[in-house]
Amino acid sequence: MASQFISKLKDLFSSKSPVDEAFFEDLSDILIEGDIGGKTAFELTEELEKRCKTVKPSSHAEVRNILQNILCESLKTVELKPEPSALNIYLMLGVNGTGKTTSAAKMADFYRQRGTDNIILAAADTFRAAAIEQLCIHGDNLGIRVVSHKHGGDPAAVVFDAADALASKGCGLVIADTAGRLHNKDNLVRELQKIDRIAASKASPGAYKKILVLDSTTGQNAFRQAEAFHEAVGIDAVFLSKHDSSAKGGCIFSVSKELGIPLAFIGSGETYTDIRFADAERFAADFFAE
Numbered sequence: 001m002a003s004q005f006i007s008k009l010k011d012l013f014s015s016k017s018p019v020d021e022a023f024f025e026d027l028s029d030i031l032i033e034g035d036i037g038g039k040t041a042f043e044l045t046e047e048l049e050k051r052c053k054t055v056k057p058s059s060h061a062e063v064r065n066i067l068q069n070i071l072c073e074s075l076k077t078v079e080l081k082p083e084p085s086a087l088n089i090y091l092m093l094g095v096n097g098t099g100k101t102t103s104a105a106k107m108a109d110f111y112r113q114r115g116t117d118n119i120i121l122a123a124a125d126t127f128r129a130a131a132i133e134q135l136c137i138h139g140d141n142l143g144i145r146v147v148s149h150k151h152g153g154d155p156a157a158v159v160f161d162a163a164d165a166l167a168s169k170g171c172g173l174v175i176a177d178t179a180g181r182l183h184n185k186d187n188l189v190r191e192l193q194k195i196d197r198i199a200a201s202k203a204s205p206g207a208y209k210k211i212l213v214l215d216s217t218t219g220q221n222a223f224r225q226a227e228a229f230h231e232a233v234g235i236d237a238v239f240l241s242k243h244d245s246s247a248k249g250g251c252i253f254s255v256s257k258e259l260g261i262p263l264a265f266i267g268s269g270e271t272y273t274d275i276r277f278a279d280a281e282r283f284a285a286d287f288f289a290e
Ligand SMILES: Nc1nc2c(ncn2[C@@H]2O[C@H](COP(=O)(O)OP(=O)(O)OP(=O)(O)O)[C@@H](O)[C@H]2O)c(=O)[nH]1
Pocket: 094, 095, 096, 097, 098, 099, 100, 101, 102, 103, 125, 128, 131, 178, 179, 180, 181, 241, 242, 243, 244, 245, 267, 268, 269, 270, 274
């Protein structure tokens, strides 16, 4: 549990124990409990040990600050901005229930508020019953057009039509919702690769982004999801949802460090405005917050 890991971290940094090998070992274990993953936790702790040898911190608080800096530096972030005069396609991906549909709606509103014209939501989750309706409700609430086909239809065709609807306007942004899928289901992965080919062929060069939605509460399994989706289609950025929970999303550090995928958005609630661009400094600070 996140809260347990936070209290262990707090105990370690408020202890009187010397900052020695045992301290770094304990720290590494605690970071693993915080979903950071063994390899990344080890590397971060090693880096901390190295810096402590040079800086010679005089207090545990100083050691903690150095660690916070290291975490901040290790996190790649990206501010995804649609190209103003291009046909942009952002494809939302992820396993079941991570927050793809909600995050797609949030992003549509987010970009519209920031001046992107011609935003279309594409209901490319044709698999789950009620998924189309769910996206249409968001579209109605926000006053944003939704392009959809029938339940059970070809999701790649939905993305194709949504892109065509924009092509007549010359530019804009399609945000495509997709069905939650397990990365080990071959047929669904092939379907995803087809959507990927269509989206890549319809978007302007450099304006197609694949955004993986990871749920903060998933723990280290989120890293395996990222690895599998990255292998299947290549991921450009992560949307970390449910950061309003007690989970800290520690998996993001290994996703960034080991897979090189940057964090784009933080979702922090169920309303449309609960979205922000990721900020490494704030994320690292929040990671320690109780
Ligand atoms: N607290 C919180 N809840 C969220 C957030 N994002 C999504 N949710 C909730 O998580 C649940 C699942 O969200 P969806 O957007 O339907 O997830 P999905 O990935 O589209 O799900 P499937 O289509 O079934 O794969 C819903 O109850 C959302 O309201 C968030 O940032 N914070």
